[in-house]
Amino acid sequence: MSERSERIGGHGAPGLSSGEGGLGTDLRNRFETAMMPNYGVPPVALARGEGCRVWDVDGNAYLDLIGGIAVSALGHAHPALVEAVSAQAGTLAHTSNLFVHEPGVRLAERLLGLLGGDGRVFFTNSGAEANEAAYKLVRRHAGPDRTYVVAADGGFHGRTMGALALTGKASIREPFGPFGADVRFVTYGSVDALREAVTGECAAVFLEPTQGEGGIVPAPEGYLAAARQICDEAGAALVIDEIQSGIGRTGVWFQHQREGIRPDVITLAKGLGGGLPIGACVGFGDYGTAFGKGDHGSTFGGNPIACAAALAVLDTIDKEGLLDHVTAVGEQLADGIAAAGHPLLARVRGAGLWRALVLSEPKSADVEAAARDAGFLVNAVKPDVIRVAPPLIITSGEVASFTAALPDILRKT
Numbered sequence: 001m002s003e004r005s006e007r008i009g010g011h012g013a014p015g016l017s018s019g020e021g022g023l024g025t026d027l028r029n030r031f032e033t034a035m036m037p038n039y040g041v042p043p044v045a046l047a048r049g050e051g052c053r054v055w056d057v058d059g060n061a062y063l064d065l066i067g068g069i070a071v072s073a074l075g076h077a078h079p080a081l082v083e084a085v086s087a088q089a090g091t092l093a094h095t096s097n098l099f100v101h102e103p104g105v106r107l108a109e110r111l112l113g114l115l116g117g118d119g120r121v122f123f124t125n126s127g128a129e130a131n132e133a134a135y136k137l138v139r140r141h142a143g144p145d146r147t148y149v150v151a152a153d154g155g156f157h158g159r160t161m162g163a164l165a166l167t168g169k170a171s172i173r174e175p176f177g178p179f180g181a182d183v184r185f186v187t188y189g190s191v192d193a194l195r196e197a198v199t200g201e202c203a204a205v206f207l208e209p210t211q212g213e214g215g216i217v218p219a220p221e222g223y224l225a226a227a228r229q230i231c232d233e234a235g236a237a238l239v240i241d242e243i244q245s246g247i248g249r250t251g252v253w254f255q256h257q258r259e260g261i262r263p264d265v266i267t268l269a270k271g272l273g274g275g276l277p278i279g280a281c282v283g284f285g286d287y288g289t290a291f292g293k294g295d296h297g298s299t300f301g302g303n304p305i306a307c308a309a310a311l312a313v314l315d316t317i318d319k320e321g322l323l324d325h326v327t328a329v330g331e332q333l334a335d336g337i338a339a340a341g342h343p344l345l346a347r348v349r350g351a352g353l354w355r356a357l358v359l360s361e362p363k364s365a366d367v368e369a370a371a372r373d374a375g376f377l378v379n380a381v382k383p384d385v386i387r388v389a390p391p392l393i394i395t396s397g398e399v400a401s402f403t404a405a406l407p408d409i410l411r412k413t
């Protein structure tokens, strides 16, 4: 074990753990007073990070196995990201869309190279905005006769009104309706349900290749290919939301590439900027040129700093061979979790560095807390599912330190 990993765990020192007094408690109290209550009060106040390690404001170290929700692809304070962002901030931080800038054009070209084929890119600041752009794009392309869109139960596409209208999780959507959009939800993974729902009046189908917020639920094999065929037959657009699954998360650049399909539109965000806010909506073929001049825009979207960060992420994934690394350590992670052999752990699912620990009881909040006490940050994404989505640079030794600690974490839950 490295010197640093020895500092992980054993947060038993009284008064030091977050929530037990000290600077963290003070900051959390101020958060509660100053911030809207939509997030509750998070349990830990973080101060800094390095690689896959983060430290809270009281100096406790944690192994970060959630990476800001599948965002911090290069971990924390990666030199390539620090250098790219610093250099761009010192050169040209912002232009607005009134002017062209080189990092933006280069990033668009780079993404199109990774995706293959003839596409066009629109940059945003977030995932929800990427899906808003996609929604407007398919509406623009479809015209008024195609009156509705199809999305999946359990799906998640973001919190703004358009993206929320597409989001299948009723508990977060329904309090905010009506949406002024005809969205029809189908059972995720059912080809028959999709075939029935998609007619000549359907403008588009929105799907995640794996439902991330839904608990890392992969589509059944062949589902995306069937969706492609169904959309082709009905003349509807296939929009694949790769906001969580993309940028190497599963060991390939984009998860839909595993199925050999070509979507009409894909959306990206999360890992793309490695922690800087950037998203993208990519349209292929006709969809790349469906927006006319003036149809859409964003003041900050794809600003030079965010684009420089994304270029650093893509370059580093390439140069450090991170796709193969994700596959290898991802398998180690899944095998190590499965080997925990505790009755609370029903099974592991997911791919690459994107794994769900499916519990036999709805105790994920307790597992998350026990993991945190042991020095590991994981995420209770559903009452019976723990999500693990660490930085793509996580080492085999770091994975091993978590899987070794897991039986004890489950025992203490």
Ligand SMILES: *Cc1c(COP(=O)(O)O)cnc(C)c1O
Pocket: 125, 126, 127, 128, 129, 131, 156, 157, 158, 159, 208, 212, 213, 241, 242, 243, 244, 245, 269, 270
């Ligand atoms: C996180 C996420 C979004 C929303 O992204 P934000 O940046 O939070 O707006 C949309 N779709 C999927 C699949 C996501 O995981």
